[in-house]
Each structure stands twice: as structure tokens, then as C-alpha cells.
Amino acid sequence: MTYRHLAELADRHPLILASGSPRRFDLLTETGVVFQRIVPDLEEVRADGERPFDYAVRLARDKALMVGRGLRPDTFALGCDTIVALGDVILEKPTDKKVAHQTLRTLSGQEHVVCTALAFVREEQVVVSGYETTRVLFNEVTDHQIEAYIETGEPMDKAGAYGIQGMGAFLVDRIEGNLDTVIGLPRNLLDSLARDALEKSRMR
Numbered sequence: 776m777t778y779r780h781l782a783e784l785a786d787r788h789p790l791i792l793a794s795g796s797p798r799r800f801d802l803l804t805e806t807g808v809v810f811q812r813i814v815p816d817l818e819e820v821r822a823d824g825e826r827p828f829d830y831a832v833r834l835a836r837d838k839a840l841m842v843g844r845g846l847r848p849d850t851f852a853l854g855c856d857t858i859v860a861l862g863d864v865i866l867e868k869p870t871d872k873k874v875a876h877q878t879l880r881t882l883s884g885q886e887h888v889v890c891t892a893l894a895f896v897r898e899e900q901v902v903v904s905g906y907e908t909t910r911v912l913f914n915e916v917t918d919h920q921i922e923a924y925i926e927t928g929e930p931m932d933k934a935g936a937y938g939i940q941g942m943g944a945f946l947v948d949r950i951e952g953n954l955d956t957v958i959g960l961p962r963n964l965l966d967s968l969a970r971d972a973l974e975k976s977r978m979r
Contacts, residue, residue, distance in 0.1 A: 778806045778962055780970035785809055787973070788897075789850040793842035794959075798940065799855055802960040815841040815854070819867075827860040831892035832906055839896035851902070851972065854894040857959045859935030861887045866935045875925050876918075878936040879946070884915040887935070889957045893965055895972045903971045907961040909952030911939070916946060 784790065785808035792803055795814035803810060815838040821830050839854025846852065859866040861881065869875035889911055894904035929943060930936035937943035939950075939957045955961045 776962075778808075778966040778969070780973060781806055781962075781966045782808055784851065784969040784973055787849075788976075789847060791842055791846065791850060791852045793838045793852050793854045796855070796959055798938075798958050799960045802955060802958060802962060803853075806962060806965075810853075813842045813852075817841055819856075821865060827858055827863065827865050827888075828890050828892070828906055828908070830865065831856045831858045831890045832894070832904055835892040835894040835906075836896070836901050836904055839894045840899060840901065843896040843899055848898050850897065852896045853965075854896065855891065855960060857889065857891040857934050857956075859887055859889055861885060868934055869931060869936045872925050872931075875930045875936040876921055879916065879921045879924070879930070880918070882913045882935065882937075882946075883921075884913060886910055886912045889935070891956045891959055891961050891964075893961070893968055895968060897972075897976070902975055903968045905964060905968055907953060907956045907964045909950055909954070909956040911950050911957060912948045913946055914948045920945075 790810040792810050792812045793815050834856035835854040839852040843852035866878050888908050890906050890908045892906035895902045927942050929938050929941050937946050953961050
């Protein structure tokens with residue numbers, strides 16, 4: 776699939792991926808665009824009363840703004856954030872194996888929502904941002920399965936403590952929506968936001 780708006784943006788402007796995620800790096804690489812990566816060092820803290828999807832968008836914006844400081848004026852920074860929400864509860868990256876086990880036990884047999892937010896920043900200003908959601912239904916899993924999965928190390932750097940594209944695929948019964956959103960970079964949304972960013976750039 777071609778992402779012509781993203782390709783045009785990357786042809787016209789230097790593009791910086793503001794993310795340390797190897798999954799996002801791979802998904803963006805697969806689009807064929809040229810980009811560089813700078814990993815933001817941002818403390819992720821949800822504000823009191825902040826709704827889950829608003830939280831994801833704010834973090835995507837903040838990451839892009841952090842990386843965008845001091846870049847050339849024509850450069851676009853792309854910030855991303857993915858959250859796993861069970862109702863109003865956000866299941867963050869686990870801090871240790873015990874938290875990973877609790878998270879996966881909570882998700883077992885349940886439907887939850889994965890939200891990935893994206894934001895383009897230029898000249899230290901948010902140009903466009905948005906988010907996409909996918910519903911994920913987990914299989915019922917046993918404590919033994921959870922423990923064995925945790926021992927692989929895969930859950931420890933992932934929101935919701937699982938990776939659908941890796942060894943955690945056995946956890947998922949089905950999804951309703953875009954797989955890219957669960958992995959962490961919804962490329963159709965990215966192309967749409969790139970179109971909007973280009974339009975706003977032409978108006979400058």
C-alpha cells in the first residue's frame with residue numbers, strides 16, 4: 776500500500792520519529808519514507824480526571840514537542856503514544872513481572888480498547904493530531920500461560936503487557952479495527968494527518 780501524502784511530506788520536509796519503539800520504527804520504515812529517529816525522555820503521568828484518549832493525544836503531542844525543540848524550521852517531528860484502556864482504567868507498561876501478571880490476568884477473557892495517538896509538530900507548534908482505536912478481545916488464559924509468556928520478557932515494554940504481533944498473539948481471540956493501531960502506528964491515520972499537515976504548511 777502507498778501512503779502518498781506521507782511520502783510527499785517526507786520528500787518536502789525532514790521527518791523525525793519521536794519514539795523509541797522498534798515496532799513503530801519498523802512500520803514507518805515499511806512505508807518507504809526517509810526519516811530519522813530521536814527518542815524523547817518524557818515522564819508519562821496521567822492528569823486527574825483526564826480521559827484515556829485525551830491522555831494518549833496529549834502524550835503524542837508532548838513527545839513531538841520535546842523532540843521538535845531546536846530543529847530546523849522545515850522539520851516535522853512525529854509523536855506517538857499507545858494506551859490500553861479497560862473502561863476508564865489505563866493499563867500502562869508493567870513496572871515488574873508481578874504487575875505484568877496482574878495486567879494480563881485482568882485482561883483475560885475481556886474486551887478492551889487500544890488507542891494510538893499521533894501528532895505532527897513543526898517549529899515547536901502542534902500542526903495536527905488525532906487518534907485511532909481498535910477493540911481487542913482476549914482469550915481466557917491460565918496463570919501458567921501468563922507466567923510462561925512473562926518469562927519471555929516480551930510484555931515488559933508494552934502497554935497492556937502484551938505484543939499482538941509477537942509471542943503474545945495467542946492471547947488474542949479477535950480484533951475489531953486496524954492491527955497497526957494495536958502495534959502502535961496506524962498508517963492510514965498517519966497518511967491522513969500528513970495530508971492535513973501539508974495543507975496547513977501551504978497556507979503559511
